[in-house]
Amino acid sequence: MMATAAHGETVQPAAQNCRFTTIGTATVRAVTDDGVLLDDGRTLRLDGVADVSGSELRASLPAGASIVLKRLGATPETDRYGRIVAHVFRTEDAAETWVQADLIARGYALLGPRLGDTACARELQVREQSARAAKLGLWAEAYYVISKADSPAEVLKRRGRFALVEGKVISVRESGGTIYVNFGRRWSEDFTVTVAKRNERAFVAAGMEPKKLAGRQVRIRGWIEERGGPWVEASRPEQIEVVERN
Numbered sequence: 001m002m003a004t005a006a007h008g009e010t011v012q013p014a015a016q017n018c019r020f021t022t023i024g025t026a027t028v029r030a031v032t033d034d035g036v037l038l039d040d041g042r043t044l045r046l047d048g049v050a051d052v053s054g055s056e057l058r059a060s061l062p063a064g065a066s067i068v069l070k071r072l073g074a075t076p077e078t079d080r081y082g083r084i085v086a087h088v089f090r091t092e093d094a095a096e097t098w099v100q101a102d103l104i105a106r107g108y109a110l111l112g113p114r115l116g117d118t119a120c121a122r123e124l125q126v127r128e129q130s131a132r133a134a135k136l137g138l139w140a141e142a143y144y145v146i147s148k149a150d151s152p153a154e155v156l157k158r159r160g161r162f163a164l165v166e167g168k169v170i171s172v173r174e175s176g177g178t179i180y181v182n183f184g185r186r187w188s189e190d191f192t193v194t195v196a197k198r199n200e201r202a203f204v205a206a207g208m209e210p211k212k213l214a215g216r217q218v219r220i221r222g223w224i225e226e227r228g229g230p231w232v233e234a235s236r237p238e239q240i241e242v243v244e245r246n
Helices: 054-060 099-105 119-131 152-156 198-206
Strands: 020-032 036-038 045-046 064-073 084-092 093-099 160-170 172-177 178-182 192-196 216-221 225-227 229-233 241-244
Touching: 036 084, 054 099, 084 099, 084 192, 093 099, 099 119, 152 229, 178 198, 216 229
Parallel strands: 045 084, 192 229
Antiparallel strands: 020 036, 020 064, 036 045, 064 084, 084 093, 160 216, 172 178, 178 192, 216 241, 225 229
């Protein structure tokens, strides 16, 4: 089943490289501020996406919709609030539409920082890039313009929020159990990404070795925090995307 985008354009949700495990089925009762309420009383949180448009989510998952719940990688089946964490496939006429991929492709959700599968994330990044280039959905709003790493004061305005930040890596350093990916020379002011040394193996296996990022133009996705300057902790390789190779 194909989803309809703006101006009659159709987009096919990407799933070719995504290795899902089905964990159940359900029926939607309503979309609330806390997530998707199911007929059996459970609450569902959509995995792998951030900044989802509430109105578009309600349109995608109306009351009475039959859905299939799937897990990707080692994602926990529930979060700390007891909500189910899953990828949602709406079933209609024996076909399935992957709701997260559809929302991303139409610009009404951002790919989150922890999808759990690097190859699958790369596919969804392509869908997101197309939506961004066409200024679809959320991408038509000024807030969702990608922040520039060489403007740390602007990045800090998004402190506590999910954001995309793009820039050239100046250096990569290791200290103790942390790898520092630096986008400036003033560690107390400039944008920095950290990778815990214990996670380095996962980044290398995904072809995203932190120590080889120096000099590359990259895009970072994650929650902006402040440690002197703006800072993002990257715990998954899909949080870092090389956008220009030297």
